[in-house]
Each structure stands twice: as C-alpha cells, then as structure tokens.
Amino acid sequence: MxxxxxxxxxNAGTGKAPERARSRLEILGWKPFFSQQASIEDLAATPxxxxxxxxxxxxxxxxxxxxxTIPPGPDATVGDWLLYDPLNPxxxxxxxxxxxxERRAPGHDRTTQLIAANVDTVFIVSSLNRExxxxxxxxxxxxxxxxxVTPVILLTKPDLCADPAPFVDQANTISNRVLVEVINAKSxxxxxxxxPWCKPGQTIAFLGSSGVGKSTLxxxxxxxxxxxxxxxxxxxxxxxHTTTRRQLHFxxxxxxVLDTPGMREVQLTDVEAGIAGLxxxxxxxxxxxxxxxxxxxxxxGCAVRAALDRGEIELARLARWRKLAAExxxxxxxxxxxxxxDKSLHKTINSVQQRNRK
Ligand SMILES: Nc1nc2c(ncn2[C@@H]2O[C@H](COP(=O)(O)OP(=O)(O)OP(=O)(O)O)[C@@H](O)[C@H]2O)c(=O)[nH]1
Ligand SMILES: [Zn+2]
Numbered sequence: 001m002x003x004x005x006x007x008x009x010x011n012a013g014t015g016k017a018p019e020r021a022r023s024r025l026e027i028l029g030w031k032p033f034f035s036q037q038a039s040i041e042d043l044a045a046t047p048x049x050x051x052x053x054x055x056x057x058x059x060x061x062x063x064x065x066x067x068x069t070i071p072p073g074p075d076a077t078v079g080d081w082l083l084y085d086p087l088n089p090x091x092x093x094x095x096x097x098x099x100x101x102e103r104r105a106p107g108h109d110r111t112t113q114l115i116a117a118n119v120d121t122v123f124i125v126s127s128l129n130r131e132x133x134x135x136x137x138x139x140x141x142x143x144x145x146x147x148x149v150t151p152v153i154l155l156t157k158p159d160l161c162a163d164p165a166p167f168v169d170q171a172n173t174i175s176n177r178v179l180v181e182v183i184n185a186k187s188x189x190x191x192x193x194x195x196p197w198c199k200p201g202q203t204i205a206f207l208g209s210s211g212v213g214k215s216t217l218x219x220x221x222x223x224x225x226x227x228x229x230x231x232x233x234x235x236x237x238x239x240x241h242t243t244t245r246r247q248l249h250f251x252x253x254x255x256x257v258l259d260t261p262g263m264r265e266v267q268l269t270d271v272e273a274g275i276a277g278l279x280x281x282x283x284x285x286x287x288x289x290x291x292x293x294x295x296x297x298x299x300x301g302c303a304v305r306a307a308l309d310r311g312e313i314e315l316a317r318l319a320r321w322r323k324l325a326a327e328x329x330x331x332x333x334x335x336x337x338x339x340x341x342d343k344s345l346h347k348t349i350n351s352v353q354q355r356n357r358k
Contacts, residue, residue: 024064026201027254028052029118034081037095046083046092051117052256053247054078060247077114078246078260079203099148101205116205116246116258121197122149125208125217126171128161128182134170135320138278140207141174142324145277149205152197153180156213159187173317175278185213190220200254218259221251279321282313296322 023030028050035043049063058069059076061084073090076082077100082092101115124140126132137153144151153171158164164182171180183189197204198221206214246260276283282304286294290301296318297305307313 022200022254027250028062029079029201029203029256030081031098031201033098034095038083042083046085048095049082049084049092050248051076051078051080051082075114077117078248079117079119079256079258081118101143101147101149116260118203119147119149119205119258120202121152122147122205122207123152123154123194123197123217125154125156125206125212125214127157127212128155128164128167129157131209131212132167132170134174135323136209137171138174138320139324141178142275142278143207150197151178153178154213154217155180155182156185156217158182159184173314183217185216185220188220190217191223194221198251198253198255203248203256203258205258218257221255221257222249275321275324279317279324282318282321285313 025048030048030050034048038046038048047063047066049061049066049068051059052062053060054072054077055069057072059072060069061067061082063084066084070084070089070092073092076094080097081095083095085092097117099119100117101119102112103115122140122144124137124144126137132155141151141153153174155164155167155171161167168180168182181193183193194204194217206217208214247258248256249259250256285303285307286296288303289296289299291299294302294304296302299305304313304318308315308318
C-alpha cells in the first residue's frame with residue numbers, strides 16, 4: 001500500500017495555505033518538525049504512527065488509516081512518533097522529540113524513566129487558597145522548561161477566594177515568559193480560556209497538587225465526550241472500562257490530553273537547564289562574580305549582591321533560586337550515592353548467590 005505523504009513535508013504547496021480539512025495525522029499531532037526527519041520514501045515504507053497508549057506488553061499506535069498494537073520494542077513512551085515498520089514492528093524508529101518528561105527511576109541502573117513525549121503545553125494548576133505556593137509553582141515551571149514544554153499557570157477556585165489579585169501578582173513574578181490565568185474550573189470558563197492551547201493537533205498535560213482541579217478541568221474539555229478516534233480504553237475481565245496507565249485522550253476538536261499518573265510522580269530532577277532558564281538573569285550575574293564558587297553572601301566582587309543592592313533583583317526571588325539550585329545539587333548527589341548503593345547491593349546479592357551455589 002503506497003500512501004502520499006508529500007503534503008506533510010515542509011514547504012509543501014504554495015506559501016498561502018489553502019483552507020483544507022486537517023488530515024488524521026495532523027489531528028494526531030504530526031508537525032513539520034517530525035516530517036523533516038524522514039524522506040517521502042521513508043514515510044511511504046514506514047508510515048508515521050503516534051503512541052497513544054502504553055501497556056506493559058504493547059504499544060497502542062495510531063496513524064493515517066492505522067490503529068494497531070505493536071510490541072514494546074522501540075524505547076518509546078506515550079506521545080512519541082514512530083516510523084512504523086510493518087515487517088518488523090519492534091524495530092520501528094522513534095522520531096526525535098519536541099519535548100519529553102522524565103523522572104528518576106529509583107533503584108535501577110537506568111537513571112531516568114520516560115513519562116511522556118511531544119507535549120506542547122503543560123498547565124500548572126494551583127488553587128487560590130492555602131495550597132498556593134510560589135516556590136512550588138516555580139519548581140513546576142522549571143520542570144516544564146527542562147522538558148521544553150510551554151508552561152501556563154492556572155489559578156483555580158477564584159469563586160472561593162475573596163481577593164485573587166495578590167496571588168496573581170505573586171504568580172506573575174515567576175517569569176515574564178509564563179502566562180497566568182485565573183479560571184473557575186467548575187464553570188464554563190475552561191473551554192473558552194484554554195482554547196488557545198487546545199487547538200487540533202496540540203498535546204496538553206496538567207501538573208499540580210491533589211485537589212487543585214486538574215480532573216475538573218480535563219472533564220470540562222471533554223464535555224462533549226471523548227472523541228471516537230481515542231477509543232483507547234481496554235475492557236477488564238468484568239467488562240468494565242479501565243483507564244490504563246499512560247494514554248492520550250483526544251477531544252472532539254482534536255486536542256490530545258495526556259492522562260498519566262506518572263506525571264504526578266515527576267520530581268524536580270535534573271532541572272538545571274530549567275532553573276537556568278527561569279532565573280536566567282541571576283545565573284548570568286552569578287557568572288560575573290569575582291570567585292567561581294561565590295556563594296553570593298559576603299564575598300567581595302559579588303555581582304549578584306550588587307544587583308540586589310541596586311534593586312535589580314528581588315531578595316525573595318534570589319532566595320528561591322538559591323533553594324532550588326541547592327535542591328538540584330542535592331538531588332544529583334543523592335542520585336549518584338543511590339546508584340553506588342544499588343551497585344553494592346547488587347554485588348552483595350551476587351556474592352550471596354555464588355556462595356549458595358558452592
Ligand atoms: N468552587 C470551585 N471548586 C473547584 C474548582 N476546581 C475544582 N474544584 C473542586 O475541587 C475538588 C477537587 O478537584 P479535582 O478536579 O478532583 O482535583 P485534582 O487536581 O484532579 O485532584 P487529584 O485527582 O487528587 O490530583 C472537586 O470537588 C472540584 O469540584 C473551582 O474552580 N471552583
Ligand atoms: Zn556572587
């Protein structure tokens with residue numbers, strides 16, 4: 001079967017894009033970034049498919065006229081694009097990702113575990129009450145930057161808050177690259193307020209503490225039900241529908257919503273790049289300090305303190321940067337310690353087994 005994929009290649013057609021119906025691939029999230037990684041011949045021989053669901057023993061993938069499960073050979077996660085090799089499915093090539101969420105896998109040799117790939121926007125949700133915590137929001141923002149996903153902060157439950165303004169002001173101090181929206185998840189606001197990020201072909205995810213309104217927001221997006229294309233549910237032995245561990249649900253509009261408990265376990269790991277992006281100004285200043293190991297406290301020639309004195313950076317923000325950077329350092333050292341501990345445990349087990357064999 002030969003398919004024509006030329007329309008998905010970059011610079012196809014004329015400059016002015018004629019209004020045409022979106023293809024199935026585009027609704028699934030196919031973008032020029034992916035088509036640039038393959039030739040027309042590749043695309044015809046090994047058609048692109050997206051991983052819409054990850055099971056322990058198989059991957060559920062969808063593409064143009066394709067809806068199948070393949071063995072989990074390729075090191076792929078939910079959201080990934082594969083060039084599906086019909087002759088050898090487990091050898092299907094995983095395309096380079098626009099973004100990826102990872103988490104630390106405790107006690108394994110592989111230090112990180114892929115959670116999700118090719119997410120466009122992550123909504124960082126916090127409610128306008130005592131749960132609100134700028135430092136926590138900042139961690140999530142750093143995480144999103146590290147994953148190369150655009151973060152948007154959503155402040156929920158304004159109907160239960162006497163004065164949202166101070167919370168909004170605080171959230172706005174995090175980064176001028178991050179939008180802050182106040183949203184009543186229980187009203188009809190989600191559909192309209194989230195619309196700019198929930199267009200067809202977009203992939204979105206939600207992060208935030210328990211009880212802040214993530215499920216309520218997701219349900220609001222699926223008001224018209226889960227699209228037929230995302231019949232990605234399995235029936236268990238009792239004939240009930242069970243939500244499997246990692247999957248994409250498509251709204252009737254064609255926006256993919258990531259549903260994976262793994263996102264809740266995403267920790268602030270290896271977020272150095274994210275922190276650097278979030279506190280780019282402070283990081284740059286720190287590079288100008290006289291001493292390489294400047295703690296920005298009492299050292300002479302400290303560019304950070306100087307900027308603080310000039311009122312160019314905020315003390316509270318500097319404190320948050322210090323805390324986040326220290327935590328990041330701690331996470332990294334505890335990981336290497338944990339890794340060597342794992343190894344010695346492994347050695348112990350091996351030597352015990354050898355002794356028992358004798
Ligand atoms: N008044 C009001 N209640 C809200 C709003 N958003 C969520 N809630 C309520 O807060 C409670 C928790 O909301 P959920 O959507 O279950 O929160 P969650 O973030 O999905 O929580 P987990 O599933 O534990 O991670 C529910 O009773 C919601 O109805 C809001 O904007 N206003
Ligand atoms: Zn300094």
